[in-house]
Amino acid sequence: xxxxxxxxxxxxxxxxxxxxxxxADTLSDVKAKGFVQCGVxxxxxxxxxxxxxxxxxAGLDVDLCKAVAAAVFGDATKVKFTPLxxxxxxxxxxxxxxxxxxxxxxWSVSRDxxxxxxFRAVNYYDxxxxxxxxxxxxxxxxxxxxxxxxxxxGTTTELNLADYFRSNNMDFKPVVFEAQDEADAAYxxxxxxxxxxxxxxxxxxxxxxxxxxDHMVLPEIISKEPLGPAVRQNDSRWLDIVSWSHYxxxxxxxxxxxxANVEEMKASANPDIKRFLGEEADSTIGADLGLPxxxxxxxxxxVGNYGESFERNVGEGSPLKIARGLxxxxxxxxxxxxxPVR
Amino acid sequence: MALADxxxxxxxxPKVSLLYNPALRSIVYQVVTLVVIVAAIWYAWNNVVQNLxxxxxxxxxxxxxxRAGFDLAQSLIAYSSDSTYFRALQVGLLNTLVVAAAGIxxxxxxxxxxxxxxxxxxxxxxxxxxxxxxxxxxxxxxxVIFFWYLGVLALLPxxxxxxxxxxxxPDAIFFISNRGIYMPAPVFxxxxxxxxxxxxxxxxxxxxxxxxxxxxxxxxxxxxxxxxVNLGLVLLLPFLVFLVMGSPLTFxxxxxxxxxxxxxxxxxxxxxxxxxxxxxxxxxxxxxxVRAGIRGVSKGQSEAxxxxxxxxxxxxxxxxLPQALRIIIPPLTSQYLNLIxxxxxxxxxxxxxxxxxxxxxxxxxxxxxxxxxxxxLIYVSISLITSLFMNWFNAKMALVER
Numbered sequence: 001x002x003x004x005x006x007x008x009x010x011x012x013x014x015x016x017x018x019x020x021x022x023x024a025d026t027l028s029d030v031k032a033k034g035f036v037q038c039g040v041x042x043x044x045x046x047x048x049x050x051x052x053x054x055x056x057x058a059g060l061d062v063d064l065c066k067a068v069a070a071a072v073f074g075d076a077t078k079v080k081f082t083p084l085x086x087x088x089x090x091x092x093x094x095x096x097x098x099x100x101x102x103x104x105x106x107w108s109v110s111r112d113x114x115x116x117x118x119f120r121a122v123n124y125y126d127x128x129x130x131x132x133x134x135x136x137x138x139x140x141x142x143x144x145x146x147x148x149x150x151x152x153x154g155t156t157t158e159l160n161l162a163d164y165f166r167s168n169n170m171d172f173k174p175v176v177f178e179a180q181d182e183a184d185a186a187y188x189x190x191x192x193x194x195x196x197x198x199x200x201x202x203x204x205x206x207x208x209x210x211x212x213x214d215h216m217v218l219p220e221i222i223s224k225e226p227l228g229p230a231v232r233q234n235d236s237r238w239l240d241i242v243s244w245s246h247y248x249x250x251x252x253x254x255x256x257x258x259x260a261n262v263e264e265m266k267a268s269a270n271p272d273i274k275r276f277l278g279e280e281a282d283s284t285i286g287a288d289l290g291l292p293x294x295x296x297x298x299x300x301x302x303v304g305n306y307g308e309s310f311e312r313n314v315g316e317g318s319p320l321k322i323a324r325g326l327x328x329x330x331x332x333x334x335x336x337x338x339x340p341v342r
Numbered sequence: 343m344a345l346a347d348x349x350x351x352x353x354x355x356p357k358v359s360l361l362y363n364p365a366l367r368s369i370v371y372q373v374v375t376l377v378v379i380v381a382a383i384w385y386a387w388n389n390v391v392q393n394l395x396x397x398x399x400x401x402x403x404x405x406x407x408x409r410a411g412f413d414l415a416q417s418l419i420a421y422s423s424d425s426t427y428f429r430a431l432q433v434g435l436l437n438t439l440v441v442a443a444a445g446i447x448x449x450x451x452x453x454x455x456x457x458x459x460x461x462x463x464x465x466x467x468x469x470x471x472x473x474x475x476x477x478x479x480x481x482x483x484x485x486v487i488f489f490w491y492l493g494v495l496a497l498l499p500x501x502x503x504x505x506x507x508x509x510x511x512p513d514a515i516f517f518i519s520n521r522g523i524y525m526p527a528p529v530f531x532x533x534x535x536x537x538x539x540x541x542x543x544x545x546x547x548x549x550x551x552x553x554x555x556x557x558x559x560x561x562x563x564x565x566x567x568x569x570x571v572n573l574g575l576v577l578l579l580p581f582l583v584f585l586v587m588g589s590p591l592t593f594x595x596x597x598x599x600x601x602x603x604x605x606x607x608x609x610x611x612x613x614x615x616x617x618x619x620x621x622x623x624x625x626x627x628x629x630x631x632v633r634a635g636i637r638g639v640s641k642g643q644s645e646a647x648x649x650x651x652x653x654x655x656x657x658x659x660x661x662x663l664p665q666a667l668r669i670i671i672p673p674l675t676s677q678y679l680n681l682i683x684x685x686x687x688x689x690x691x692x693x694x695x696x697x698x699x700x701x702x703x704x705x706x707x708x709x710x711x712x713x714x715x716x717x718x719l720i721y722v723s724i725s726l727i728t729s730l731f732m733n734w735f736n737a738k739m740a741l742v743e744r
Contacts, residue, residue: 166423174414178689185496190501191520
């Protein structure tokens with residue numbers, strides 16, 4: 001009997017853990033515990049969220065997590081990473097296990113509303129594509145009727161795939177995996193004819209294949225996939241901080257501020273730059289966001305501007321060698337655009 | 343509270359203190375437990391409601407009528423991306439039931455054979471069975487699934503080599519590839535129902551004949567040719583009707599399509615990997631249960647049956663196994679339940695079982711609490727029904743005791 005009571009109490013305690021989970025004010029919560037808990041890609045998606053051999057995290061999404069930590073604490077190391085599968089990511093954010101989800105997650109209306117999240121900034125504009133083995137001789141996604149397609153479950157990709165084949169009157173056989181690693185292995189073993197996910201992911205996965213040159217990414221991009229950080233709904237202060245951490249990186253690139261020259265730029269004659277870097281005497285931008293005055297400086301020192309982060313993680317400085325394309329600055333014909341810092 | 347009062351109120355010496363009253367103690371313990379459990383449930387529920395409200399989310403099962411939007415690879419009933427979430431869950435449940443049922447049947451047969459084999463006087467058979475049990479019993483089931491999926495089935499011939507094989511042998515109708523096992527699908531024509539009825543009549547007649555034959559054997563000592571007559575009733579009778587009805591059965595053969603075989607019937611590698619892994623893994627435990635059950639029957643029983651002139655096979659079948667079953671059935675039930683629950687590992691190889699489908703729905707709709715309740719409810723129901731059946735079976739076997 002005593003055992004039953006103990007069991008009941010333990011059960012109650014376990015269930016009760018949820019009580020402190022959903023904080024309406026994530027910033028206070030983060031400051032109190034002293035670090036940002038950031039949900040990132042758990043399947044080593046090179047360029048976005050991946051660990052090197054010594055366990056250090058790197059990637060575009062990881063940089064955003066570090067930028068938020070730098071903005072809040074002035075220290076980019078005050079961040080802890082939670083590797084998540086596509087399927088686990090939303091419950092992790094809903095339950096309060098993580099403060100912020102930066103896991104190549106597509107911003108869609110149902111996720112913004114029904115799932116109870118808020119999106120604002122887009123740190124990578126992507127689109128869904130297909131990868132096939134060259135030996136198949138397929139040149140276009142429209143030739144894939146009847147094919148078996150490997151896909152990850154719980155993604156917008158899975159839904160777009162069904163819609164695309166349907167709207168083109170083609171049939172296909174989905175082979176659905178929860179984890180990307182198993183999908184990779186199955187594609188490699190010839191279980192599927194094609195592999196579909198965001199184009200950036202395809203380039204990253206292709207690099208992992210034994211012989212990357214045997215595979216090609218088809219030209220069709222079948223969807224819009226604006227990937228960005230998500231936070232819990234109704235916490236606009238935290239949403240502001242996360243979004244402006246990204247915008248600060250973009251603004252820094254617009255201003256030509258880099259990790260190397262950020263100290264010199266503090267002395268710039270340009271009032272926009274001075275205001276952005278918190279050098280104007282009566283600047284309250286940082287304080288209004290709930291951040292230190294030099295928040296932007298800390299971000300740039302930690303991860304560089306958006307262009308630097310892009311080149312280091314997915315661009316020319318990385319094995320992926322993805323062109324800026326849609327992710328170029330708006331002044332260069334891309335979509336990356338920071339609202340005015342004023 | 344009540345206990346403290348009891349202590350002060352125990353003034354009269356002949357009466358035993360209320361504190362040591364077993365009836366009262368047991369009631370107090372039960373009340374306390376009940377209060378704690380109710381409080382815990384209330385607290386958890388309240389918590390859920392508050393957190394949902396804070397996240398601006400609603401609870402409810404209305405979402406099950408929304409369009410699913412995703413396709414499923416394995417489906418026994420009509421399903422497309424236009425179907426509802428509810429339909430998708432039905433597909434998942436059916437897939438779970440199919441793999442669990444097939445797994446249980448195979449695991450029982452293999453387990454029984456291996457368990458008996460381990461006790462065999464044949465050195466080689468006994469050792470082989472021991473090796474089998476020790477290997478499968480000591481590997482986590484997930485690894486066994488991966489072993490079959492990536493280690494065996496993925497290495498089968500590719501679909502391209504099947505196409506090539508077909509060009510050289512146009513008459514081939516049965517193919518094994520890394521996309522699954524392809525075979526002709528039966529297409530039932532008009533009149534096949536009559537054949538089925540003939541088959542059912544044959545089975546009923548066979549049962550009746552066996553009952554009559556047993557009675558006759560008891561009365562006269564003569565055994566009528568039960569096997570031959572029953573085979574004739576069960577197989578020959580439907581076959582004759584089949585011929586009379588003009589052979590109402592054709593086959594749909596698998597033919598090469600653009601990327602996959604088209605038509606025919608296919609058993610996918612996801613199902614095969616899960617089915618083989620679950621059956622063989624559970625069979626190793628069942629083998630041990632069977633061995634324990636047989637060992638649990640006193641040695642005198644088999645010695646007595648040898649003394650009566652029974653051969654070892656007969657002694658096992660007629661004397662030892664019926665008694666061993668009573669020891670075997672209760673732990674066997676646990677193994678069946680384990681197999682059913684382990685089938686949720688399907689998600690690792692992309693078999694569309696209840697957990698895989700539910701997980702996708704959870705992700706698309708964000709209804710975690712609802713989906714998890716559905717999962718728990720269904721698994722508890724399946725397990726309870728299995729237990730009920732096994733308990734009934736156990737009671738039936740126990741009654742046979744003389």
